[in-house]
Amino acid sequence: xxxxxxxxxEIVEEFSMFDEWLDKYQHIIEMGQKLTGIDEAFRTDDxxxxxxxxxxxxxxxxxxxxxxxxxxxxxxxxxxLVALMVRVLSGAPAKEIADAPLExxxxxxxxxxxxxxxxxxxxxxxxxxxxxxxxxxxxxxHHG
Amino acid sequence: MPVFDAGEIAxxxxxxxxxxxxxxxxxxxxxxxxxxxxMPESVIQAVSEFDRTRHANVHRGVHKLSQEAxxxxxxxxxxxxxxxxxxxxxxxxxxxxxxxxxxxxxHAWGRRNLRSGDVVLVSxxxxxxxxxxxxxxxxxxxxxxxxxxxxxxxxxxxxAFQKLLDGAKGPVKLLAVQHVxxxxxxxxxxxxxxxxxxxxxIATLVDGAQSVPHMPVDVxxxxxxxxxxxxxxxxxxxxxxxxxxxxxxxxxxxxxxxGGDMIDKVSFSGTTFHEVPWRFEAGTPNFTGAxxxxxxxxxxxxxxxxxxxxxxxxxxxxxxxxLSGIPGLRILGTHPDKAGVxxxxxxxxxxxxxxxxxxxxxxxxxxxxxxAQPAMxxxxxxxxxxASFAIFTTESEIEALAAGVRRVQKVLGG
Numbered sequence: 323x324x325x326x327x328x329x330x331x332e333i334v335e336e337f338s339m340f341d342e343w344l345d346k347y348q349h350i351i352e353m354g355q356k357l358t359g360i361d362e363a364f365r366t367d368d369x370x371x372x373x374x375x376x377x378x379x380x381x382x383x384x385x386x387x388x389x390x391x392x393x394x395x396x397x398x399x400x401x402x403l404v405a406l407m408v409r410v411l412s413g414a415p416a417k418e419i420a421d422a423p424l425e426x427x428x429x430x431x432x433x434x435x436x437x438x439x440x441x442x443x444x445x446x447x448x449x450x451x452x453x454x455x456x457x458x459x460x461x462x463x464h465h466g
Numbered sequence: 467m468p469v470f471d472a473g474e475i476a477x478x479x480x481x482x483x484x485x486x487x488x489x490x491x492x493x494x495x496x497x498x499x500x501x502x503x504x505m506p507e508s509v510i511q512a513v514s515e516f517d518r519t520r521h522a523n524v525h526r527g528v529h530k531l532s533q534e535a536x537x538x539x540x541x542x543x544x545x546x547x548x549x550x551x552x553x554x555x556x557x558x559x560x561x562x563x564x565x566x567x568x569x570x571x572x573h574a575w576g577r578r579n580l581r582s583g584d585v586v587l588v589s590x591x592x593x594x595x596x597x598x599x600x601x602x603x604x605x606x607x608x609x610x611x612x613x614x615x616x617x618x619x620x621x622x623x624x625x626a627f628q629k630l631l632d633g634a635k636g637p638v639k640l641l642a643v644q645h646v647x648x649x650x651x652x653x654x655x656x657x658x659x660x661x662x663x664x665x666x667x668i669a670t671l672v673d674g675a676q677s678v679p680h681m682p683v684d685v686x687x688x689x690x691x692x693x694x695x696x697x698x699x700x701x702x703x704x705x706x707x708x709x710x711x712x713x714x715x716x717x718x719x720x721x722x723x724x725g726g727d728m729i730d731k732v733s734f735s736g737t738t739f740h741e742v743p744w745r746f747e748a749g750t751p752n753f754t755g756a757x758x759x760x761x762x763x764x765x766x767x768x769x770x771x772x773x774x775x776x777x778x779x780x781x782x783x784x785x786x787x788x789l790s791g792i793p794g795l796r797i798l799g800t801h802p803d804k805a806g807v808x809x810x811x812x813x814x815x816x817x818x819x820x821x822x823x824x825x826x827x828x829x830x831x832x833x834x835x836x837x838a839q840p841a842m843x844x845x846x847x848x849x850x851x852x853a854s855f856a857i858f859t860t861e862s863e864i865e866a867l868a869a870g871v872r873r874v875q876k877v878l879g880g
Contacts, residue, residue: 343490343826348877375834375849376818396848397816398878399823 325414330426333406337430346431347399354401357408359394371446376400378443382454389416389455393447403435403444411451416462419455424448469777478769479858481506492828495863500648500676500807500854501832502698505758512761513703516754524753525727525744535753542756543743545763546708550693551684557716559709559743560751564675565595567694567709568642570746571671572599573722575692575715576640579669582608584639587630587663589654590616591647591841596673600642610636614643616844620652620799622659631662640669645677649838649850650799651782651807653677660690669715675699679766680805681775691715697755701856702762706755709746716742723748774857778806781855781864788868795871798845806855809836812871815878817849823874824851829867 340346360369364381371378376397383390391412395401410426411419427433435444470478479485482504487494496504516538522531524539539560547555561567576599580586586600590613600611612635615623622643631638641663645656660670671692677683678693679700685693692715697706711719721728721739725748730738739745766774785808789795794813812820821833834849835842842849853867 344877347823347826351878375821376816397818399819400816 324418326410326418326422329410329414330424330429333410334426334429347402350402350406350432351398352402353405353409354395354398354403357394357401357405358392360392364392365394371443371450376443378404378447380447380450382451384458385413388413389419389458391451395443400444403432404447407444407448407451411455416455416459420452420459422452469773469780475858475860479860481508481765482858483507483510485858489828489830490826495827495829495866497853497855497859497863497867498830498832499856499859500699500852502704503679503701503856504858505701505703505762506765508765509701509703509758509761513754513758516757520757521754523750538760539751539753539756542760542763545760549763549767550678550708550710551686552710553686554713556742557685557710557713559711559716559746560756561694561707561709561747562705562752563696563698563707564673564694565696565707567692567707568596568671568673569599570709570722571642571692571694571711572603574719574746575669576600576603576609577607578720580604580607580609580639583636584609585612585630585636586610586640586642587612587614587627587638587668588642589614589622589644590844591620591622591649591652591838592642592644593648593673593675594837594839595675596642596644596671597840609639612636612638613840616841619801620647620650621801621803622652622654624655627659628662631666631668638663638666638668640671642671642673644673644675645683646674646680646805646807647799647838647841648676648807649836649841649852650809651676651804651854652799652801653681653803653805656690657688660688664689676805676807680771680778682771685710697759697762700762701765703752703755703758705752706759711743713742716746719746721745721748725749727751769857775805777857778855778859779804781859781861782806782808784861785853785855785864785867788864789871792868792871792875794875798847798850806859807852808854809850809852811847811850812875815874817851819878820851820871820874823877824867824870827866827870827873829870831867 360379360381369379371380376395378395381392391408393404393408395404484504520534522535524536543555543558546558614627617623646653656672663670670690672690674693674695678695691712693710695708698704728740728745728748730740782804795810797810817833824831832852
């Protein structure tokens, strides 16, 4: 099983405890509150992911040969969702990130947040994460 | 004395099929009418009946269906002319919405009449649809878009307006101003503003997208050269809209889009154009929508625009009372003249989070910048939560909003 798959299953199990939408969202918001955020130097337009309503910043990097992400948002729910994506993707093998179908959002009833018409910036953030990982994976392939 | 008794409101509500649905298992509380209002059964029926029995292209066919379709389509023009008290039916150009209407003026009138350094005077609260078309034309001919500043209460600075009219930023060729702010709800004194512009020979366009659905608007009384609005904000189908244009002004304008139905004679040595208003209606129009639009006007007139305006004023006052008691909540736009919009921000709570939570409670509001980013900037916010009303809105729905807002605060700790 892939690293990402394992993490997704863990999250699905975690969310299965919640029957009420409010509990689910409170959990998401709490995850956002625990997010370390990004380095201040990255809080610029260059690292801002375009979203209509809430803003998202993504700070990609390489640590010990793996792709790591830090991220932040100005809205609490979006920040929680951002934390969720960082938790699933950060530190996983680059090729896995690039290919991840991310079906867990559907399994925890949050798929609507990743629909392309959503104006929260999350779709663009995931796209950026995958692009970054794909670029790194192809670089790795070239240089062995 | 309330404008409507509870029984009347209940009966009006029963005419809107969508109001009986639930959202996330809760009854729908629809407070996003300034974006798109809902359609009563009569409008849905008019559209469906047209599609079942008369669906054919208009103006061209000699066959029965085409003639009937043309009667319905042109009939909606007559209904609109009467609704607005236009002098003649030819003053009604059918478009797909207020945005297209304003773009039509920008391209047909603006390209012909604006020169480098000329000023198009808008307001700081304008919807993007009444800013960007002028910027596009300005990028071609050097004309500039200048905003009339807004005051803290959501009204426009009339002293600054007078100075701008007198040329403080250059010669004003067009006043293009909203009647009602979509972001805040303020009703601007456009009749007086239009008169001030006209006395100086300045052309005038009124964006009526948020006024025509909510109050009586009489184009002869307003005396503007152009008025733009959309059908889907007044209980009609989407893809319908109007550009009213004073006949003498329209008559002198070149077409904007070319195509079928707008021509007189086409040859490769040159083309002559159809008369007004068809000159501005290239291609197959939204005749199905026109059938629904006419039914929407019937619905509005049956209730009466005066009563609709009075009822919505009641709702706005009620919402102000309900919401202003909530600590940490600030209403933007406190001027007493307001149409059915209440816009607010909550301390420490992002509008997106509030909107998401309200949605989970079945409450549909608009959050964000409402396509009026300069207005948001003016009030130092990135967005607001906007509740907007219609004739079917009830006090208990506004109470549900207030309760929802308190719950959001409790959860998000604002």
